[in-house]
Amino acid sequence: MTNAKKPLGIAILSLLVTGMAAAQTPSSKATAAYTSAVGCTVSNASNIGTAPLSCHDIFSGAAVAVTPDNFVPVMDATVKVSNSTSLFVSPSMVTGLYTSTTTRTKTGSTSTATALGGVYERAVLLDGAGNVVATAYPVAACEAGILGCQPIGGAYGVTIDSRVQTLTQSLSDCVVTVGTTTGSCSFTSTIGLVLQTTSAHTYNFIFPNVGVGTYTVEIQMAVNSNAQVTGTGSAVGAAAFGLGSMTVDVVRLVHDFSF
Numbered sequence: 001m002t003n004a005k006k007p008l009g010i011a012i013l014s015l016l017v018t019g020m021a022a023a024q025t026p027s028s029k030a031t032a033a034y035t036s037a038v039g040c041t042v043s044n045a046s047n048i049g050t051a052p053l054s055c056h057d058i059f060s061g062a063a064v065a066v067t068p069d070n071f072v073p074v075m076d077a078t079v080k081v082s083n084s085t086s087l088f089v090s091p092s093m094v095t096g097l098y099t100s101t102t103t104r105t106k107t108g109s110t111s112t113a114t115a116l117g118g119v120y121e122r123a124v125l126l127d128g129a130g131n132v133v134a135t136a137y138p139v140a141a142c143e144a145g146i147l148g149c150q151p152i153g154g155a156y157g158v159t160i161d162s163r164v165q166t167l168t169q170s171l172s173d174c175v176v177t178v179g180t181t182t183g184s185c186s187f188t189s190t191i192g193l194v195l196q197t198t199s200a201h202t203y204n205f206i207f208p209n210v211g212v213g214t215y216t217v218e219i220q221m222a223v224n225s226n227a228q229v230t231g232t233g234s235a236v237g238a239a240a241f242g243l244g245s246m247t248v249d250v251v252r253l254v255h256d257f258s259f
Contacts, residue, residue: 029249029250030247030248030249030250031077031078031079031217031247031248032077032245032246032247032248033075033076033077033219033245033246035074035075035093035242035243035244035245055072067153067220068153069152069153069154069155070152070153070222071122071152071153071155071157071220071221071222072220072221072222073218073219073220074093074219074220074221074241074244075091075218075219075244075245075246076126076216076217076218076219077216077217077246077248078214078215078216078217079214079215079216079217079248079250080213080214080215081210081211081212081213081214081215081250082212083212083252084209084211084252085209085210085250085251085252086206086207086208086209086210086250086251086252086253087125087136087206087207087210087215087217087248087249087250087251088204088205088206088248088249088251089123089136089204089205089206089207089217089219089246089247089248089249090202090203090204090205090246090247090249091121091123091202091203091205091219091244091245091246092200092201092202092244092245092246093119093121093160093200093201093221093241093242093243093244094198094199094200094241094242094243094244095119095160095161095198095199095200095201095239095240095241095242096161096196096197096198096199096239096240096241096242097117097118097119097161097162097163097195097196097197097238097239097240098117098194098195098196098197098236098237098238098239098240099115099116099117099163099165099194099195099196099235099236099237099238100115100192100193100194100195100234100235100236100237101113101114101115101165101166101167101192101193101194101233101234101235101236102167102190102191102192102193102233102234102235103167103168103169103190103191103192103231103232103233104169104188104189104190104232104233105169105170105171105188105189105231105232106171106186106187106188106189107171107172107173107174107185107186107187108171108172108173109170109171109231109232110168110169110170110171110230110231111168111169111170111229111230111231111232111233112166112167112168112169112229112230112231112233113166113167113227113228113229113230113233113234113235114164114165114166114167114226114227114228114229114235115164115165115225115226115227115235115236115237116162116163116164116165116224116225116226116227116237117161117162117163117223117224117225117237117238117239118150118159118161118162118163118223118224118225118239119159119160119161119162119221119222119223119239119240119241120150120152120157120158120159120160120221120222120223120224121157121158121160121203121219121220121221121222122135122136122139122155122156122157122158122205122219122220123135123136123139123205123207123217123218123219123220124136124217124218124220125207125210125215125216125217125218126215126216126217126218127213127215128213128214128215130216133215134207134210135155136205136206136207137205137206137207137208138158138205138206139156139157139158139205142156142158150222152222157220157221157222158203160201160203160241161197161199161201161239161241163195163197165193165195165237167191167192167193167233169189169191169233171187171189174186174187208253209253217246217248219244219246221241223239223240223241224239225237225238225239
């Protein structure tokens with residue numbers, strides 16, 4: 001007889017983010033920004049965009065606003081645009097993923113544990129009133145089914161880091177025959193797998209043919225995690241992002257450039 005135990009699946013997210021501009025006055029050529037410290041958490045997120053982030057300044061405790069589609073602003077820089085120019089934006093971000101899966105299986109049964117985590121990014125252009133006037137390419141051209149385009153809350157972000165870890169364990173029945181007597185044996189096997197990764201990523205965004213004016217370039221991040229268990233076992237998935245920087249260059253593209 002199998003001693004059934006309740007499966008455990010936990011998805012936990014924690015991250016360290018935010019933004020501070022390196023230049024306070026608008027630049028007409030280039031500008032930069034770097035991250036400092038804002039903390040966000042979300043637990044048991046089954047689908048990205050459905051479990052809202054809860055974000056705050058880790059020093060003052062003040063709440064940090066999250067967009068309606070579940071992105072959190074992490075860096076921003078102000079730039080002055082004249083004539084028909086474009087913006088090249090290059091953010092770099094340290095990200096981390098943690099996945100842990102453990103299965104316990106007895107004879108004649110199968111257990112599967114899956115844990116996942118992901119980090120996603122986009123760049124948006126804000127006008128003087130703080131309204132979003134454009135989303136940077138290539139995210140602005142994202143469609144369903146394109147590798148790297150992650151749908152989030154009705155919008156898209158580019159996949160910066162993603163992992164799906166699945167551990168499956170199966171044991172067949174064990175039958176022992178001695179002479180004319182048939183007996184059975186039982187045994188238990190427990191297998192665990194943990195992966196933890198920290199890495200740095202850079203992705204280039206483009207705002208083509210930006211109109212004249214003073215704008216704020218804002219980098220926004222989103223995360224998700226999930227954990228599922230079939231049979232007996234446990235699973236934990238988590239994702240994080242932290243130290244980062246970005247540069248914004250004002251450039252003039254060839255006359256007939258278009259996406």
